[in-house]
Amino acid sequence: MATDSATCDRRIAALAALAIGLQVIEAAIPSPVPGIKPGLANVITLVALLTLGWRAAVAVTLLRVVGASLLLGTLLSPGFWLSLAGALAALLMLTPLWRLYPGHISAVGLGVAAALAHTAGQFLLAWGLIIPHPQLPLLLPPLLLAALITGVLTGILTNSVLSDPRIQRHVRNPPTARTG
């Protein structure tokens, strides 16, 4: 049991490291529109969720948000809170949906739902606390559209990652830690 737990910890750490790396790389890519980016780190969240379970996905996500903000120097800045709000909203959305995997939903549906929740969570925090501007909702539709597109793309990426034989091994034989 201790070995399983340690194995799971190592997998979480490895996935979190990948997610942090992706987020840092993404932060270096200039975006034409503030608030819109591919969100490739969400692929890792989905992979963690669908291979290691809900607790692992939460752990990977929180490690990613905190770890990436440490590297980017945004810890506790508005950007950090926005990132955290989006990540938590996405996890909240995934909590009921991921049980439908793989029989009724694939990573594409999960990715779209998570991306929209991510954007909505960020937006609510931004609108409620950071920029309480009455016209801020005008920014929401394009952000949601971007989330829809990036959600489909990250979902497709996740599906192809999960269909990789090396990952499939973990999906078919999930560790005992899959209790969440």
Next chain:
Amino acid sequence: MRGLRWGDALVVTLAVALVGSAFGLAYTPGGGATELVVTQAGAAPRHYPLDVARTIGIDGTAGVTTIRIEPGRARCLDSPGSQGICERAGWLERPGDMAVSLPNRLVLQVQGPGAGFDSMHF
């Protein structure tokens, strides 16, 4: 595509409906602007109610800025600026919308009952 399930179709359909309705809700002409405020360097702000359609001219250091006022909206028709920034601001119809003519040191802003912020920055 291989691996897709009915849940994916459902989620994507709902998401498209959500995005579509968000666009519809946010970009239907809201209006609500009731007056135009012309702020010019060195002069007290002038207020024009947005009730009767008319055209007014504002003299400035670089020439005349022509403003078209219609019920609920206003716009800059012509201004001395060479880049047409004031004109390109288009119709000002939501409270807080503004157009600027730098050569005439002029700011046009429509206001309504709901007080708005001046601008947004990222």
